[in-house]
Amino acid sequence: MGSVLKGVSGVRWGELSDAQQRPAVGIPPLLSRIAYGGEDAARLAVDELGDLICALGFVVGEATAATVPFLLELAGAPYVPCKAELLDLLESICRTGQWHSAAAAVRGPKSTSFQEQPGWEKAARAAVCAGRPVVEGIASSVRPEEAEAAQKLLWAMENLRPFPRL
Template sequence: MGSLLKRVSVIRWDELRDAQEVPAGTIPPLLSRIAYADEDTARLAIDELGDAVCALGFVVGEATAPTVPFLLELAGALHVPCKAELLDLLGSVCRTEQWHSAAAAARDSKHYTSYREQPGWEAAARAAVTAGRPVIEGLAASVRPEESAPARKLLLVMDEVPPFPML
């Protein structure tokens, strides 16, 4: 995959499910298109990737957390276009609490056991975004407003996101 995304092949993508509950094997080619294609193609790939890692802007999947470090790598790379879109996607991932809220609401019902894994996916995804704070802070310090403004917005999201509901 070139100098970027060297570790993407380490992940067993086909064993993971994306946010739409399908095998996550489409994620590596989308990451590659973001890294190496022209801006229009990268923008389309980010849109598709958004559906795979944060469906509807608020539902994460099993493959979301393993994808986040690659999104951060792309956002921090010099030549990758569409940094604002990448940062917006990371912000959506960070804000998600759909699975925690659903599990908390179902706590006393027979459906509670349906939410065993999903809150963990959300927590892992948010932790992965948080681990990328140095990359985001670097972008926030950029002299390029198209990078710094969305990075500062993401830092605010990270600082203001409420804790997950108690399960």
């Protein structure tokens, strides 16, 4: 990775699962394409990354929380061409609640199959919210698509629904 994503190599991606329950080894190359590819390559990489860390726009995986700081870093970098798309992905992650809803709906012996996933959602949401200063900086961007996406994410952070009780 380059100077922007120097912390990526410190994450044990092979020990984490993505939103499709596969080893998360595909995440670092996508982050690199976002940071160092051209505009078209970066946009495609954001779309592919969304499938790995926030499938269908509402299902996070174990690796999602580990990926969020890098998304925030990229969104705050001056030369990344797809900041609005990154912010939209972060908003989707912030709004997730699928695992909490499923775990709350399933009571009894089957509820043990949802023990880890609600924790993934909490960790992912907390990681997004920790990046609030970066998002606030982008909200005043002279690029309207970036400013609007940042403002939408800030609104989502302000209006988060609490997770259902388990």
